[in-house]
Amino acid sequence: MRDVSLLVLGARQLLTIPPPPGGGAKRGAAQQADLGLIADGALAIDGGRIAGAGTTADIRARFRLRSGGVEIDAAECVVLPAFVDPHTHVLFHGTREWEFERRLQGSTYMEIAAEGGGIRASVRMFR
Numbered sequence: 001m002r003d004v005s006l007l008v009l010g011a012r013q014l015l016t017i018p019p020p021p022g023g024g025a026k027r028g029a030a031q032q033a034d035l036g037l038i039a040d041g042a043l044a045i046d047g048g049r050i051a052g053a054g055t056t057a058d059i060r061a062r063f064r065l066r067s068g069g070v071e072i073d074a075a076e077c078v079v080l081p082a083f084v085d086p087h088t089h090v091l092f093h094g095t096r097e098w099e100f101e102r103r104l105q106g107s108t109y110m111e112i113a114a115e116g117g118g119i120r121a122s123v124r125m126f127r
Contacts, residue, residue, distance in 0.1 A: 001061075001062065001063065001064045002044070002046075002051065002052075002062065002063050002064070003046075003063075003064050003065070003066035003069075004044045004045060004046040004051050004052075004063050004064070004065065004066065004069065005045065005046050005047065005065075005066060005068075005069045005070070006043075006044070006045040006046070006065075006069060006070050006071075006072070007042065007043070007044055007045075007059065007063065007065050007069070007070075007071045007072070008042060008043040008045070008072045008074050008079055009042045009056045009059065009060070009071065009072070009073060009074060010040060010042065010056050010073055010074055010075045011038075011040070011041040011042065011056075011074035011075075011077050011078065011079040012039070012040075012041075012074075012075070012076055012077060012078060013037055013038070013039060013041060013078045013079070014037070014038040014041020014042065014043065014053060014078075014079045014081075015035045015036060015037060015038075015078065015079070015080045015081075016035075016036030016037075016038065016053055016081070017035060017036055017080070017082065018034060018036040027103075027106045028104060028105060028106040029104045029105070032104065038053070038054065038055060039055075040055050040056050040057075041053070041054070041055060041056070041074075041079060042054060042055065042056040042058070042059035042060070042074075043059070043079065043081055044059050044062070044063035050081055051063065053081065093122070093125050093126045094121075094122065094125035094126075096117060096121055096122065098117070099112050099117045099118070099121075102117075
């Protein structure tokens with residue numbers, strides 16, 4: 001049994017977002033639909049790194065909280081272990097939702113840019 005500094009236990013849902021076959025970014029709706037959902041999910045974290053992810057029973061069987069560690073009861077929570085940069089842009093002019101649809105269909109950013117989309121489309125709309 002491994003000692004860890006942080007346990008997050010009992011999450012209603014834990015999303016692991018597994019990479020697509022072959023690695024890289026997920027492309028298209030089918031790949032993005034696989035959230036790697038674990039009901040009654042839990043995380044073991046040590047030294048700022050995820051040491052394990054699974055059900056609460058699995059994590060309790062494999063990991064133990066070291067002295068001075070922290071245990072978080074995540075009941076009724078959705079846990080998404082990832083770096084997320086939630087931000088907004090104060091200046092907003094126009095929409096580019098058609099690009100999002102194209103990304104879900106598997107188009108690359110460069111393909112969309114070649115069709116007139118991308119950040120340059122936002123610049124054109126603003127001017």
